[in-house]
Amino acid sequence: MFQETVQVLERLLRSPSQIAKHCAADEDPRALFLASLCATLLGAAAFGGVLATSRGGLQLLYSATKVPLALVITLVLVVPALHGLAASLGQPLRLSAVVSLVLAATGRAALVLLALSPVVWLALDRGIGYHSSVLLAAACYALAGLSALGLLWHGVGKSLRGAFVIACFGLVLVPTGAQTAWLLRPFIGRPAQARVPFLRHRESSFADAMYLSALSSQGIYRAPEPNSHPAPRGATNLADDAEEAP
Amino acid sequence: MTLTDLGVLYGIGGVASAALVRRFTGKPRRESATSFLLSLLLWPLWLPIALASRKPSSLVGARLSSDTEVALLEAHAAVRGTPLEPLLPRQALDRILSELARAGERHAELSELLARRHFDPKLAEARVARLTRDGAPARTLSSARLHLDNVERLAALRARDQRTFEELAELVLALRAQLVLAKFSESSASDVQGIVGEVWARIDVLGTTLEPASAGAYMAGPAAFSDLAESQAE
Incomplete structure (x- = not known):
């Protein structure tokens, strides 16, 4: 079982097309499912832990728990969407094949995150600022996401129609994943913060936070716009609370 | 919410x-x-x-083998220690059971394989028809036909095994009853010998593969296959 898992992990990185074929074929998907789930949980946990190294302490444990959690919750929410989109756009796949495919793609992304962890760790250790580390993490997520999309494209069908299915799926995946992660903040933790919370209060949205964080990284600090979710007591600048999302 | x-x-x-x-x-x-x-x-x-990933629930061959095994064991138990024991000795019973187990496994494997979409004879046939209609290159068409032939042979093999399992089940039930009857009525063992011979013939069939001609006959229907089997037997 262990050897089989290692082989699947190797194929996830080296042969996305083979993995995609395996998902589409009518073969037993359990080994691939378990290996992909392990890759997702371990890779994301390691990356989450690395993100929290600048804050340290309890944040390490929280981030190592929340990054995999955000990925898994997102998967649970978006898998039916891909199944429905693929079927309605002329690329039908069995539900088990869609689950295997999406989980394998996530596992691949998590392995890419794991590979990028030393770079992020080095950058944090070199003392890059809080907001720059947020953007660095977002860039890592984007890179990992691209590698996952490659596998998905192989699985759905490497054609224009397949690309269209993936593009439509992206419209569901990106906001769902981003907002899920936004709800599970903080992942990095502000160094000046005395207490490390497991979750923050609900406020604003992921898109607003990324915009303000990008401005803050250039030294431009803006107060948040009034919105439907009132900020919790003591929160004065949304940009200070803004963080990346997996 | x-x-x-x-x-x-x-x-x-x-x-x-x-x-x-x-x-x-x-x-x-x-x-x-x-x-x-x-x-x-x-x-x-x-x-x-x-x-x-669950296994097909109706592995008929395996179930029939299991019933047949029980009946065989009971038949042997009925004649053990009697003058009729040479009709169904322990060594013969063990061999039949081992052949049945092997054939049951093959049947289950075949059933699982043929349940897959890529091994569906109708889909393979439809694909050949579509390629012919679309004027596909000869090599592509030849590969598709080869695939169809192979799938049909596999389907025929499964159908033959299935039928043999059913016949065997009936024969073993008859053998058990005959042996019990012979034991209690002290009747002639000649009828029993005939049934034992039939059982061995079926066991031998389960151990064989299928010739292409037989496969074609099976796909044409059970009646055609029976005709072919009779002509081969003659």
């Missing part, structure tokens, strides 16, 4: 999924624990996987 409501609904879904997976999949204990946890916690992802 609050987060707690969602959590409760998700939990209910998890319990229902765990029950469903347990109902439809028979697994060894260790694997069952993993499956149970995944069904409970990650049911939207695990449920399709667990249900997709």
